[in-house]
Amino acid sequence: MIDRRDILKLMGVGGVVFASGLAGAAPKRKKSANDNGDFFFLQLSDTHWGYAGVSNPEADVTLKTAVATINAVPAAPDFIVFTGDLTHTTDDLAARHQRMTGFKAIVSGLNTKTLRLMPGEHDAAKDKGGAYREHFGETHYAFDHKGVHFVTLDNVSDPEGAVGAAQIDWLAADLKKVGPATRIVVFTHRPLFDLYPQWEWSTKDGGKVIDVLMPHKHVTVFYGHIHQEHHHQTEHIAHHAARSLVFPLPAAGSVPKKVPLAWDPDAPFKGLGYRDVDLGASPSAEPRLNELPVVKPATAAKAP
Secondary structure, X not given: OOOHHHHHHHOOOOOXXXXXXXXXXXXXXOOOOOOOOOEEEEEEOOOOEOOOEOOEOOHHHHHHHHHHHHHOOOOOXXXXXXXXXXXXXXXXXXXXXXXXXXXXXXXXXOOOOOEEEEOOHHHHOOOOOHHHHHHHOOOOEEEEEOXXXXXXXXXXXXXXXXXXXXXXXXXXXXXXXXXOOOEEEEEOOOOOOOOEHHHOEOOOOHHHHHHHHOOOOEEEEEXXXXXXXXXEEEOOEEEEEOOOOOOOOOOOOOOOOOOOOOOOOOOOOOOOEEEEEEEOOOOOOOOXXXXXXXXXXXXXXXXX
């Protein structure tokens, strides 16, 4: 019987399985009759809808192509999350609203029952999240799914890139409702650790957030912002950055100035992609990450 990963391989989007513990790839778990808590979700990030420039001359079709890529796989995720920078920043309030309306229309075509969104600084820093909330709702919230507690944090509505005392207090109160052994997944836009503050790849009070998370045994953080895959460990807390859906950025500190990598017309989606996250029923099981590129479904290989 063909499964979801076989379909991904046929499409040419088979990625590398990565164990979030950073101690090496974990063997693939076998499903059992009692493994009813298994599920997967997709993480997309940094679509920057409305961007126009040399770093991606096809920015007006890249997000639509990603939607088509995902919809070409019959196995639907339990939900899809976008970890910020849904739209590209602009000082024009009318254009900002227009971009958010356009983004919402495109992603509404995704084959998923549940879509989870959160802002990036491009969506929220100009007006402290005002337009974002009007279109998409609250900038931070929590929800539960199949025994996993998910938390979405806002570290972008503050132009200085802070979460803020009120939200940290909210997080602490929220986590008091779950047991210390419960699996917790955190979504945020900026990294919570100091990856490279010189490029604003950090959260001003991220250390305080980590302190609140630290007593919990099974915590994984998924974020965006840096436009590339990156993995980091803070003691037992794993942090995973996702690639962008508009243009890739260089590795932290690898060049004097943070500028997008050069556009390759022969490989228009090079360096772009999204992520499949498989969560097992056991809180102690490491999430399995599958890094997937954006491809045109029409080019997918057919099964023999």
